[in-house]
Amino acid sequence: MKRVVSVSLGDSSGDFLRNVNLAGVDVEMSRIGCNADMDLAAITLENLDGEVDAIGLGGIDIFLRVGSEEFIIGDGLRLSQHAVKTPVVDGSGLKETLERTTVETMLRNGDLRRGTKVLMVSALDRFGMAEALVAAGCECKFGDLIFNLKIDYPLTTLDELKDLARKYRSRLLTVPFRMLYPTGSAQNERASDNKFAHYFHEADVIAGDRHLILRHMPQELHGKIILTNTTRPTTVDELRRAGVQTLVTTTPDLDGVSGGTNLMEAAVVALAEKPRAALTREDYVEWCQRLGWQGEKHVLN
Amino acid sequence: MSTNEELSHSLRTFADDCNANEKLRVMNRDWNRVIHIHADDTQADFTLTSNDGTVVYSDGAPSTCDLRVSANCEILTQVFYGEVSPNEPYNEGTLRVDGSEDDVLRLDFITAMLWEE
Numbered sequence: 001m002k003r004v005v006s007v008s009l010g011d012s013s014g015d016f017l018r019n020v021n022l023a024g025v026d027v028e029m030s031r032i033g034c035n036a037d038m039d040l041a042a043i044t045l046e047n048l049d050g051e052v053d054a055i056g057l058g059g060i061d062i063f064l065r066v067g068s069e070e071f072i073i074g075d076g077l078r079l080s081q082h083a084v085k086t087p088v089v090d091g092s093g094l095k096e097t098l099e100r101t102t103v104e105t106m107l108r109n110g111d112l113r114r115g116t117k118v119l120m121v122s123a124l125d126r127f128g129m130a131e132a133l134v135a136a137g138c139e140c141k142f143g144d145l146i147f148n149l150k151i152d153y154p155l156t157t158l159d160e161l162k163d164l165a166r167k168y169r170s171r172l173l174t175v176p177f178r179m180l181y182p183t184g185s186a187q188n189e190r191a192s193d194n195k196f197a198h199y200f201h202e203a204d205v206i207a208g209d210r211h212l213i214l215r216h217m218p219q220e221l222h223g224k225i226i227l228t229n230t231t232r233p234t235t236v237d238e239l240r241r242a243g244v245q246t247l248v249t250t251t252p253d254l255d256g257v258s259g260g261t262n263l264m265e266a267a268v269v270a271l272a273e274k275p276r277a278a279l280t281r282e283d284y285v286e287w288c289q290r291l292g293w294q295g296e297k298h299v300l301n
Numbered sequence: 302m303s304t305n306e307e308l309s310h311s312l313r314t315f316a317d318d319c320n321a322n323e324k325l326r327v328m329n330r331d332w333n334r335v336i337h338i339h340a341d342d343t344q345a346d347f348t349l350t351s352n353d354g355t356v357v358y359s360d361g362a363p364s365t366c367d368l369r370v371s372a373n374c375e376i377l378t379q380v381f382y383g384e385v386s387p388n389e390p391y392n393e394g395t396l397r398v399d400g401s402e403d404d405v406l407r408l409d410f411i412t413a414m415l416w417e418e
Binding site for chain 2: 151166168169174175
């Protein structure tokens, strides 16, 4: 039996525990939400260190992989260092591979095609997905400035995203993460106005972070496709009520929930039984194939 | 040591740089704010007003403001010339920015767009 845990800065109401079998190995997968409390997250990591096979860090990233460059999130790196024996991952390895694969699956299924209008609410945290969407010929708007910094300016090219990451490099190291991304109960808040609703209406597909999507989406999303993960039954209900046609989750269904990429990557690291640093992109691709992870489609309406 | 005149020049330069950056003008078109800059050591006051994407410099303190930036004259001059990232003195506690979190982030974003490589 392997045991992997996602320690998340998110709300504890989203916690779960599932026992699954992956490639013939029984794996206990769970999530512990720390309600935006960095000290609690640090203590939880210390308590789990050496006691579990791998830890995922949720609600915060350690690295942003943008093209060939890697950008450190200061708060994420400092938090991850509270575990020294058990490998800690943030999902960036799996995002880089599984999320590309999911886009390719959607292309094969006809859910995406050249010219499909995509709103990606944030792309710096999942650049692999952004690259795959652009490579597929989709007409993309990247909402990193809009939804993270409230600057009404959509980015439309990968070069603009790379430029933003470079210019923001030093800030990523020092600015408190909660100022850039909602943590804890703030994840459940909804935008008080519809200022950015038109970006959702203009898109065929809305992709990216679940919290940012739910926070800013208008009440009505008839016929849209949502590409995200970390969904819960309540998320699915909310999207169904909004008229969303199809939900595609990048991570597989775990009896009603889809885990964060950090948790799924932790599972891969536990199964692979080799040092985290030794895992290559090809290893992740191979494990995703072996586990049959390629995105899951849920027709809601 | 910087003088009030040098600080004033750095603020004019900052406003000019903002206005010359077409992308920033578009990004800030709906960010209408009054920023009060106060030098602690010389007690000098200046105002930057962002309106419809254009930044205007003026001498003296505003009657009301959305953001208040304060430090000694030297630090303020260096920051507004782009010689020092505001992050450094801010994290050291020698530069204070008072205002809403969103506005503080926006002002920092503007400096990042202007000066970071």
